[in-house]
Amino acid sequence: MSLLKDRGRSAVSRSGVIYRGLRQAISDHALLPGDKLPEDTIGERFGASRTLVREALMRLKAEGLVDMQPNRGAAVARPSLDEARHIFAARACLEREVMATLAVSITPRQLAALEAQVEKERDADGKDGLESIRFAGAFHVLLAEMSGNRVVARYVDELVSRCALIIALYGQPHASDCAVSEHRSIIEALRERNGAQAAKLMAHHLGEVEGRALLAQPSRRPDIGDILGRYALRRPRPATGAKAASESPEAGRENRRR
Amino acid sequence: MSLLKDRGRSAVSRSGVIYRGLRQAISDHALLPGDKLPEDTIGERFGASRTLVREALMRLKAEGLVDMQPNRGAAVARPSLDEARHIFAARACLEREVMATLAVSITPRQLAALEAQVEKERDADGKDGLESIRFAGAFHVLLAEMSGNRVVARYVDELVSRCALIIALYGQPHASDCAVSEHRSIIEALRERNGAQAAKLMAHHLGEVEGRALLAQPSRRPDIGDILGRYALRRPRPATGAKAASESPEAGRENRRR
DNA sequence: ACACGAGTTTTCGTATACAAATACGTCTCA
DNA sequence: TGAGACGTATTTGTATACGAAAACTCGTGT
Numbered sequence: 001m002s003l004l005k006d007r008g009r010s011a012v013s014r015s016g017v018i019y020r021g022l023r024q025a026i027s028d029h030a031l032l033p034g035d036k037l038p039e040d041t042i043g044e045r046f047g048a049s050r051t052l053v054r055e056a057l058m059r060l061k062a063e064g065l066v067d068m069q070p071n072r073g074a075a076v077a078r079p080s081l082d083e084a085r086h087i088f089a090a091r092a093c094l095e096r097e098v099m100a101t102l103a104v105s106i107t108p109r110q111l112a113a114l115e116a117q118v119e120k121e122r123d124a125d126g127k128d129g130l131e132s133i134r135f136a137g138a139f140h141v142l143l144a145e146m147s148g149n150r151v152v153a154r155y156v157d158e159l160v161s162r163c164a165l166i167i168a169l170y171g172q173p174h175a176s177d178c179a180v181s182e183h184r185s186i187i188e189a190l191r192e193r194n195g196a197q198a199a200k201l202m203a204h205h206l207g208e209v210e211g212r213a214l215l216a217q218p219s220r221r222p223d224i225g226d227i228l229g230r231y232a233l234r235r236p237r238p239a240t241g242a243k244a245a246s247e248s249p250e251a252g253r254e255n256r257r258r
Numbered sequence: 259m260s261l262l263k264d265r266g267r268s269a270v271s272r273s274g275v276i277y278r279g280l281r282q283a284i285s286d287h288a289l290l291p292g293d294k295l296p297e298d299t300i301g302e303r304f305g306a307s308r309t310l311v312r313e314a315l316m317r318l319k320a321e322g323l324v325d326m327q328p329n330r331g332a333a334v335a336r337p338s339l340d341e342a343r344h345i346f347a348a349r350a351c352l353e354r355e356v357m358a359t360l361a362v363s364i365t366p367r368q369l370a371a372l373e374a375q376v377e378k379e380r381d382a383d384g385k386d387g388l389e390s391i392r393f394a395g396a397f398h399v400l401l402a403e404m405s406g407n408r409v410v411a412r413y414v415d416e417l418v419s420r421c422a423l424i425i426a427l428y429g430q431p432h433a434s435d436c437a438v439s440e441h442r443s444i445i446e447a448l449r450e451r452n453g454a455q456a457a458k459l460m461a462h463h464l465g466e467v468e469g470r471a472l473l474a475q476p477s478r479r480p481d482i483g484d485i486l487g488r489y490a491l492r493r494p495r496p497a498t499g500a501k502a503a504s505e506s507p508e509a510g511r512e513n514r515r516r
Numbered sequence: 517a518c519a520c521g522a523g524t525t526t527t528c529g530t531a532t533a534c535a536a537a538t539a540c541g542t543c544t545c546a
Numbered sequence: 547t548g549a550g551a552c553g554t555a556t557t558t559g560t561a562t563a564c565g566a567a568a569a570c571t572c573g574t575g576t
Binding site: 086096 | 344347351352
């Protein structure tokens with residue numbers, strides 16, 4: 001109990017580190033929907049007590065990234081198909097607003113930043129799936145932040161993260177969820193200050209993303225094995241390897257909240 | 259009604275009780291923006307330990323209803339004017355979406371429920387200021403829930419609560435924030451399944467609310483004293499001897515923050 | 517073989533303990 | 547009188563303790 005673990009007293013709250021770590025892991029599909037998140041394990045991994053882990057988990061729960069059930073702990077959320085549609089609808093609604101605002105207020109500097117972002121997307125496209133996913137959302141979050149409306153930006157950020165869950169659950173293995181070309185044309189519309197066009201393009205773009213994420217999916221059952229494989233690889237939890245058979249039925253019923 | 263609030267466990271999670279209690283107090287303007295929320299005091303009052311109080315506070319923080327600063331605890335949030343505008347913009351955006359959805363999907367039963375709600379508003383109007391405020395937001399939350407989009411409903415609920423803060427901070431003492439007649443015409447537009455009209459009415463309605471809450475306000479700076487007066491009245495803090503002089507320095511500090 | 521139970525282990529819910537940070541009040545010294 | 551120094555009381559941050567609810571284990575009876 002005399003262990004002095006604290007080095008520099010960083011301004012960043014310790015639970016914030018855990019929060020960001022988990023959030024990133026979820027966004028990166030390193031943690032997959034349904035993955036259990038035991039407080040002890042996480043605390044161990046991050047060198048913190050359950051108190052802080054709980055803080056982080058509750059924050060993630062508030063954002064809809066994890067589910068917590070009374071006495072059985074936290075798990076990465078598994079949004080139902082309905083929920084997924086609701087999320088896309090909300091995104092469309094908010095991002096339309098962002099377009100309308102930005103078409104009026106956007107500056108050359110911001111346009112340049114957007115282009116730089118798309119450039120990063122292009123570089124990662126097809127090469128690094130992980131980076132690709134990461135950048136995909138970043139473009140939308142960047143747009144929302146540029147709109148200057150913090151409230152909207154927070155919601156967009158939240159929804160974009162949740163889309164990562166949806167894609168992990170229902171999307172093709174390597175579906176790039178955002179097309180670079182679509183992002184480019186959105187930037188063009190903004191440059192011309194054509195808000196209506198930008199809004200239309202964004203709506204179309206999100207429709208495409210939703211289509212790739214949801215419509216393509218119902219047929220894809222076999223993938224579950226793949227998913228569990230990756231899961232087992234990532235989590236050095238030895239014994240449960242053979243459970244794929246018992247897991248698949250419930251995975252098929254994506255509406256089931258386990 | 260239970261659609262949103264279900265975060266609190268059916269087994270009445272104890273922190274949920276605290277959460278709802280505080281939330282209600284804030285919505286009712288029983289707690290005013292800037293009011294300090296010490297963990298011990300709250301825990302005592304609710305018969306729970308700080309652990310649970312913290313849970314509740316963090317939830318409220320996630321919703322933007324309280325601010326927490328590193329080592330100096332929680333306080334009811336004081337949204338800036340900019341933030342207030344952002345909140346109204348987000349509301350307008352989301353509630354427009356709600357109108358569009360509802361114009362298509364609304365049922366006679368739902369229309370009846372809305373009318374019942376407005377009836378309650380009318381009864382309370384002018385009579386009981388507290389109930390009036392409470393019902394004002396409820397109408398909007400009810401609409402959002404009826405839209406079936408849980409995600410949007412959660413956001414609207416959050417934003418409506420935050421509007422209570424804004425009205426407390428910037429609004430006239432007894433400004434009824436929602437006009438019953440405006441709610442009525444919205445219902446009519448929905449009954450006729452005229453989505454465009456409903457959206458337009460809602461936008462106008464929110465514009466009115468925002469106007470009453472904000473535009474009326476910029477000139478009204480001296481009001482801060484008024485606000486603090488109400489604050490002092492409401493909090494039976496005996497020790498300070500109700501010294502106006504002793505309150506004013508802290509008033510200056512609070513004021514600075516915005 | 518299978519279903520079922522008792523005991524054990526894990527994980528959660530909540531209170532409490534204690535250190536660090538802050539706020540408060542007092543005393544001293546110009 | 548006023549400004550700082552210093553000690554004390556409050557309040558927060560985090561870990562830990564402990565009972566209780568699940569999950570798991572394994573042995574038993576049919």
